[in-house]
Amino acid sequence: MQRHLISAADLTRDDAVLILDTAEEMARVADRPIKKLPTLRGRTVVNLFFEDSTRTRISFEAAEKRLSADVINFTAKGSSVSKGESLKDTAQTLEAMGVDAVVIRHSASGAPYRLANSGWIDAAVINAGDGTHQHPTQALLDAFTMRRRLVGRDAGIGQDLSGKRITIVGDVLHSRVARSNVDLLHTLGAEVTLVAPPTLVPVGVEHWPCEVSYDLDSTLPKSDAVMMLRVQRERMNAAFFPTEREYSRRYGLDGERMAKMPEHAIVMHPGPMVRGMEITAEVADSDRCTVVEQVGNGVSIRMAVLYLLLGGNEPAVSHARTNEEKQDR
């Protein structure tokens, strides 16, 4: 039985649509005078952050509190974490305290998987981003944002993203957001194209259920949504690209490029944005850019995930996909 959310690749289409539909109802709570539900009263959720991410932690915390869970924040950043024992020891400490769920953020790919599968802890594990592996709730909130904008809030209920053309641009190699989105968007029926300099695309990408292009300009007119990934300036020192200027000239989104997109198409960014690098201020501040909306949607999605994993006596998202199904994509 799947009690955890570790990878977007573990979700079936029906699971994903159920989460999006539930999030749509959760979003309505935000419009009420009392933005709180009693659903997780008496349940303890720990936000276990081994890597700094105020945005993600706040989003989870807001979701947990709106569902009346007891929230414990545990931030263990810095060098003490480089030693592996701390994850196991911390997990066992939390277990002894009787926590029901652990939301974990870790710089090591696979740390949430280990936490969920090593017998260190009984609690449900929700991956809030691990290394360059996965960030499933980010992919879910991105899909939720796309469904609202491209299909409609009410019209979207029960629907997936069949036929939508999504372009993801930037540092795919180091991006858990890209990996999660490729998996989830494919499951939801969208056609995904990755655009990046060849140095920032992983070896082995040819087995991913998506297209890869090195040319942004020819991809933009065929996109319903364009997701810009953050590109860290340090990458240039490791020779992934020559200069910031060359990167933004070839792969950055400015007003002129945005004009090549279809009228209805939206611009997305998981944040935090590096303005002037992958996106210009003009695009970031335009009404086609959904960055702020994505933040709000993040709370609704995380409420939905928490409710579906913890709300009952067993998780509603329980269809662990077999490896065969995963590979058939």
Next chain:
Amino acid sequence: MDTQASDARPVLEGPDIARVLTRIAHEIVERAKGADDVVLLGIPTRGVFLAQRLAVKLEQITDRKMPVGSLDITMYRDDLRMHPPRALARTEIPGDGIDGRLVVLVDDVLFSGRTIRAALDALNDIGRPRAVQLAVLVDRGHRELPIRADYVGKNLPTSLRETVKVQLAEEDGRDTVLLGAKPTQ
């Protein structure tokens, strides 16, 4: 369907249900003195259809637009931990809200009273009504909480070994209330 057609017998048929709803509509107008501040909130799934039907009848009687909405109580249930999480239904509060108004909750069957308790909790998070009343199509008894209905379509004495199944055209293709034996496990 958990009730076999063969061993379930109808206790209310289509015309009965229509007649009962008409009576409840008149009672609401009478007790709420014209019903000018009434808001109908149906509890999903079938309570919502009943609330909508009541609204139509109230509009015919009062010749005014009747605010009607839905109130999903899933997240407020006290038995959440005993089942897998359910998919949520829509909560739709009419535009003017419920503050200072008379909210009439509408449900199909009144049984333990736990659903209504959850509905009262849910209402509490949405606003502060002047008063809350309850209208149900069938009251089958066996209350587990101090809750009673203000408007009852039919009092139906039942055994705990029986099930009551309300079917409505909007959801089930026909209007009927069936009383049957609980399927043996």
Next chain:
Amino acid sequence: MSKTLIRGAKVLGGEPQDVLIDGETIAEVGVGLSAEGAEAVEAGGKVLLPGLVDLHTHLREPGREDSETVLTGTRAAASGGYTAVFAMANTFPVADTAGVVEQVYRLGQEHGYCDVQPIGAVTVGLEGRKLAELGAMHESAAGVTVFSDDGKCVDDAVIMRRALEYVKAFGGVVAQHAQEPRLTEGAQMNEGVVSAELGLGGWPAVAEESIIARDVLLAEHVGSRVHICHLSTAGSVEIVRWAKSRGIDVTAEVTPHHLLLTDELVRTYNPVYKVNPPLRTERDVMALREALADGTIDIVATDHAPHPHEDKDCEWAAAAMGMVGLETALSVVQQTMVETGLLDWAGVADRMSVKPARIGRAHGHGRPVSVGEPANLTLVDTAYRGEVDPAGFASRSRNTPYEGRELPGRVTHTWLRGKATLVDGKLT
């Protein structure tokens, strides 16, 4: 002088014969032997091999006695059918002086479970900058002939060239850990389909192959021999095959785990599968088996790398690289090479005893099972089938990737110069 009579053993997998050990040597080989006062061992169709020789073992002493010592490591070796192991130099302090190699050598002799032949570091502190005193280590009591910075690659081409040249003076060999360091910065697993999905840093095949290509050309240029440690990719096989066809004096080893396991196992994020070089693909595994069968790869070496539990009971990135292997090596080879028809038992003896002894100049090991030879022998119950249970290991560490896996074959007896170190599966 004690005598042991082994009755009905299939010598190198052949027809059952009796073998009489008298003192330290093999006294008689034939059918229907009898000997007054000899201790009899009923082999009952088990296979008799020359004692196995491992050219690549980490005994961890001195410095990491929490994971293995010379004693526990040689006991593990005897359990696995080995009579000689070559101990890698990456200890604390590094085995880069005559003092350290003599200490390790003497510990092996004192314990008496298995001959320990220390490997000397190529460069001081394994740092790749300055040659260690290779000649002094060779002339020491340990008589070092194999030099390696294993764990680290001798990546500086000039240092590698000098080392290759220098050891010619005393018939030494440099064993290269082929890993281009810049291409493997932050590397966590084989770079390919699985690493792309798991988001773990890639260890590309080319980082191994480019060093091997350079080193075989260097060996050719300076007329030296070179040994390639734990060759792991199909591309490396091609390069070694090409080099041998050109007459370059190159030898190569493969580990048991690279003959059986693939990077698909990393999907579990279980660090027990974390090893350097990393587990590769099915295609690589098949190429390695074929190369071992046709002689392109000369030997099987375990790269036995013990680590304490806590270094593996953690998240992948924080875990140590390496697997123990001495006690499962022969079983893995039986499964991957013998039961697939790629090698017969004489071939196994060649790849796991004769050739490694020859490459490492381990005198008295890897000899034929015939009269007058040193009685270094291993008796294998090849019909045995059983699940690997690390709790029964003689090694101090338990980091085996085979826990719970059914493997064929079990070593029941090991003799080191006529003295039994393992009897009925129990260490003496």
